[in-house]
Amino acid sequence: MTDPSVPPVQLVPGNSLITKTPEEGRQLAIKMARLVIKVTQPDAATRERLRPVYADDPAMLIAIGHTVALEFATIAAANKYWT
Amino acid sequence: MTDPSVPPVQLVPGNSLITKTPEEGRQLAIKMARLVIKVTQPDAATRERLRPVYADDPAMLIAIGHTVALEFATIAAANKYWT
Amino acid sequence: MTDPSVPPVQLVPGNSLITKTPEEGRQLAIKMARLVIKVTQPDAATRERLRPVYADDPAMLIAIGHTVALEFATIAAANKYWT
């Protein structure tokens, strides 16, 4: 499962889309969305500086919500909607 | 179902995507969209301050509608479209 | 079907995604998109004031079209594309 070319940032925690519950699927969606940001902007100090910018900007908060919804759609399908 | 690592905000009310009707599915979509905002901006006072900003901005209202539509697509598929 | 916690705005007219024709499905998509706006900005006077803003702004008109397309995708799938 490990591979010498794997980047320092793990993009899919646990390397699986399968979760026990919708709640955990939603948490995974948020984590996966954040990890793409992390790999695109690897500098932790910069990410920390940007946090209050988007957290106080309603348009960006909505855009984050949109991205999480899209990640979640994939995770939900992978889990056959937990039904 | 509960887990010590669950964050204070519950992301999927009832921990299920299944609803009795489309109307309840739509309400769930709106709640799930809001809960991502809540977990990204946990400060209630800030969220309250931002509310009139987006509620008076047509572009943001449209973007909220877009996000809800995407959440609803997943919920509707989970419920096999209530048919 | 009715429930004491149902909000004053009905989000899915007829509480069903099933329509007789694609044309009616498209009308439902537009209505559902508008009803999310209505529940987010419940003040009718404000919505009326915002109408000429987005109706004269090509970027917002395109964004509305995008949201309706997404709502319609769900409705079309629910109706098995009316085939």
Place this chain on the structure above:
Amino acid sequence: MTDPSVPPVQLVPGNSLITKTPEEGRQLAIKMARLVIKVTQPDAATRERLRPVYADDPAMLIAIGHTVALEFATIAAANKYWT
């Protein structure tokens, strides 16, 4: 098929998502995207005035392309990808 409550603008030309070819499916996607704009901004003179605005703005041209792609995804699925 006709109905007294049908709005003046027909939203789905031919009231069907089925087309003979992908090319015709793409044309339908463009038409359907335009008809949502038309129903949101019913004044023809205003739409005519807005045309050069979006036709000269690369961000809006890209956004139009995005919306057409989404409409087309639904039409393509309805036609089982013409295969």
Place this chain on the structure above:
Amino acid sequence: MTDPSVPPVQLVPGNSLITKTPEEGRQLAIKMARLVIKVTQPDAATRERLRPVYADDPAMLIAIGHTVALEFATIAAANKYWT
């Protein structure tokens, strides 16, 4: 297959979504995205003038990537993911 109402711009090269490989599917996605722009802004000189605008704007480059991803999703499904 030809039809007197077909516009001068062909929107789907080859009038098919089927390609031999993912690589060719991706090329088709890019072409289809460009052809919607072409039909919306038919003037070649204007399109040429806009090219450096979006090619130097990271937000627009990202938006182009988004649109191509959506076109590709449809093409990939049409080809059953080439598996």
Place this chain on the structure above:
Amino acid sequence: MTDPSVPPVQLVPGNSLITKTPEEGRQLAIKMARLVIKVTQPDAATRERLRPVYADDPAMLIAIGHTVALEFATIAAANKYWT
């Protein structure tokens, strides 16, 4: 598999959407998103100049995340979610 009309940039590394794990699928999604940017802006120096612009802009970082999520949805479906 090779073809004289293939452009200099390969758009789908390995010419396949199939990966061994979700992690590798996510890496492929990021690469595919970047390769569309590369083919749209082929000048490496320009791309290098734009990198700090989007890497310091939270709205653009979110938009990149959105595009990657969409590419990943297709890759995940192609791999039947690795289940």
